Structures are given as C-alpha cells and as structure tokens.
Amino acid sequence: MDDSSGKGVKKTARRRAPDRVLQRDPERTRAAILEAATQEFAENGMGGARVDAIAERAGTNKRMLYHYFGDKEQLYLHVLEEAYVAIRTAERALHIGDRTPEEGITELALFTWRYFLKNPEFLSLLGTENLHRARWLRQSVRLKELHSHLIGELSQVLAQGKASGVFIPTADPLNVYLTIASLGYFYLSNQYTLSTIFGRDLAVPANLDAWERHIVHVTLASIKA
Amino acid sequence: MDDSSGKGVKKTARRRAPDRVLQRDPERTRAAILEAATQEFAENGMGGARVDAIAERAGTNKRMLYHYFGDKEQLYLHVLEEAYVAIRTAERALHIGDRTPEEGITELALFTWRYFLKNPEFLSLLGTENLHRARWLRQSVRLKELHSHLIGELSQVLAQGKASGVFIPTADPLNVYLTIASLGYFYLSNQYTLSTIFGRDLAVPANLDAWERHIVHVTLASIKA
DNA sequence: TCATCAGGTAACCAATTAGTTACAGAGGGT
DNA sequence: ACCCTCTGTAACTAATTGGTTACCTGATGA
Structure with a gap:
C-alpha cells in the first residue's frame, strides 16, 4: 500500500458514460472517506478519532478505509497533507505585491484571518x-516539496515599504507572518474557553468583525515607521 | 464522589508522627495521580489519554484513580481546574498598576509569555x-468562582496611559490581553509544525528571546498614541 | 458472453479500554 | 489488644478498538 492515491487516479482515467450512476464509484468512496476523516480527526484529535466512526460518517465500511489508505495513521497523514495543500492553493490566488505596501499587508492579514475563519478544521x-509534536508532518514526503510562496512575497512587500519609508527597517517577514497567524489562530482556536472565561460569545459576527479590524491595526502598527 | 478533594484534606488533618514514613499516604498518592494525569492529558489529549497509563505514571493502580477522582472525565476536569488555579495564583503576584503605563503593559506581556513558556502543559x-468546545470547563463550579483580576488591572493601566496621552483612546483591555496571549500561545503551541514548515527551530533560546521582544514591541505599538 | 479483478459487505479477532469487584492490610481510635 | 475504615493490590468484565479474513459482485475488457 505505497500509492493508494495513485490507484484512485488511474481508475478515474478510464472512460465511462458520464450520465450513468454507478453502484460502485471508487473515487466517490475514497473522497467520502477523506472528508469524513477530516471531520472526525478535527473533532476528536488523532487519539480520540475512531476508525469505525469515520467509516460510518463516510457511508461505507472499515474495509474500504484500509483498502484505500492503509491504516489509521496513513489516513491521518493524508488528511493533514490535503489540509496544507488546500491553504497553499488558496494562497496562490493572493497577489499582495500588486498593491501599495500597506494594502499588501492588509490583504495578507485579511486573507489569513478569513481562511482560518472559514476552515476551522485546519x-x-x-x-x-x-x-x-509534528510527528506525522515530519514524515511527509509530499509536503516537503510544497512551499509557501508567501514569505517571499511578504519580503518584497516589506522591502518596498521600507524603501518608501512607510515601514520600519526592522520589519521581518517571518515575524509579520507569525504575528498575523497568531492573532487569527488564537482567537478562533481558543474561542470556547475564552468565551466561557470572559462570559461573552467571541464568535458573534460583531466580535469577529472587530477582531478582524484589530488584527489589521496591530499588524500595521507593529511595522509602520 | 462529589467531593473527592475534600476527602484528601480531611485525612491530612489527622495527627501523626512527622518523621514516620508511611507505607500509605493518601495525599501523596492523590498528588501523584494528579501530576501523572496532567502529563498524560497534556501529551495525548482527552481522547488519547489512557487511565492505565496515568496509573502507571503515578506509580499506583487504577483503583486508586477511581477511588480519588471518580472517573476519567472527573480526573480530567480536576486537572484542568488545577491548571487554571495555578495561573490565577501566579497572576496575583503581578502588580502592573504600580508602574508607568508602558511598564505595566510590558510586565503583563512578559509575565504571560514566560508563564506559557514555563507551563507548556497549560x-x-x-x-x-x-x-x-470547553465541554468540561463549562461544567466547572469551582472555576465559576475563580476570576482573573487581570482585566480589571489592565483597564486601570490603560486608563492611566490614556489620561497621560501615552495610549490611544481606543485601546481596549480585552483586546490587549488577547493580543498578548495570541502572540505567546501560537508561537509556543504551534512550534512543532512551524519549525518543520520553516525549517528552523523556533525553540532555540535566541529565537525565543527575539519573539519575547517582538511581543512587547507589537503590543506597545498597537496602543501607543 | 465470459473471465478477471478491484470495489464492496459483513463477520471475525486479539488486544486494549474504562470501569468494577474481591480481598488484604495499614493506620488510627478505643 | 481489638475493631473498623480507608487505602491499596490485583483480578475481572463487557465493550470497544484497529485491523484482518472470507466471500460476494459490479464493472470492464477481450
């Protein structure tokens, strides 16, 4: 079971009537398992997720899960890889360098926040x-080749901002990226305990909008000359 | 099993020779279970933590775990409560209002970062x-009574800063607190995937020190007039 | 049409799991 | 010294778990 994903691709390459509904559709079954696994791992973590539960969510049985993905860990890794591929894909639609430096940073902050907001399972x-401790991520061959072009673009935006005197000389791309990600990630990932502790719902639209504006403000304030 | 913690307290109230080493020491056993559980839950999450593993880590057997804490969930809730009590206790040693407004904010940022750094299990x-989704936290009677005085103190510090014209009028205590917590939490909690993705160790002292300084900088920059 | 094989169902399996039961004995009070 | 209770060990239990086996059949190609 070294290339289960390759198998699925080969099957779909074969011709068949486009309007014919199959009782068996390996591609559909595989996708259903992947989607169900994403939800189950996202809700219960790796230790708490149950193979039976995933199979049931996918409307299939465990046998197919092992057939397509090998075992629980390989399935988990595949889910993780797909999640990274998804955000990298979304990032490619970004062109923060085509704007003024300030607008570029604002766009990155908004993109990141909104992506996190829309993809809680990520x-x-x-x-x-x-x-x-990144146990599976470190094993991923696939993700080793998958780089984010964002830090590079961010470097250019910051360089432009520095050259025009809008940004401080010490503004660092990694730090700016981590600052944006920090503000978005923490608010959303910890919303349940925070809402409980502070006795207010951090997830109502007004609060989300306010935090979005805050992220942009903090990020720009931290790099403006 | 509604007050297992109360039981432990009652036992220790009895007199006994202070230099006599007991074969049985309920307080010691109970504390060992609590410590072991903290580590096991912190490492494996609620779904992945194993009762047998906790008992073994504590150097006792499962029976004692159920004896003192009732069941796995109650033990988990107890661990969670103790974690919150610990940070609240540490916060009481803080007096951010006894400084200049800027120093007060800086102290809060440093305290929070260093506390997170020193207590990864939290x-x-x-x-x-x-x-x-804060499922157990919401059930905690004990934590309902445990308030953090920090937001109140932070409000006063911000008010002073605004009055003296050092801080902007829109500086909000909850936002400032969440900003600080965001920067600290994300960096540390996601260090493994981030280090893997960026191919550098975020946890080496130089990087930790740099991020500490960055937190202070970002926080102050976001509220300075 | 027939043969083959991958996709699929359902039963099975050994180990693990959270929790329970049976019993012993340390420790303290009378 | 005796008694009682709480603290503790170890065995037990029913259910669950990740994974495997046995067998059927839909889909496709010749």
Missing part, C-alpha cells in the same frame, strides 16, 4: 499535529 | 479543552 488539525 | 490542556 486549525484543529494544526492543534492535533502539534500535540504530537 | 497550553496543551487549553488546546484539548477547546477541541471539545
């Missing part, structure tokens, strides 16, 4: 993977 | 509790 998977 | 427990 945050949850990050939490789980860090609980296990 | 971060991990927060992650786990949020994975389960």
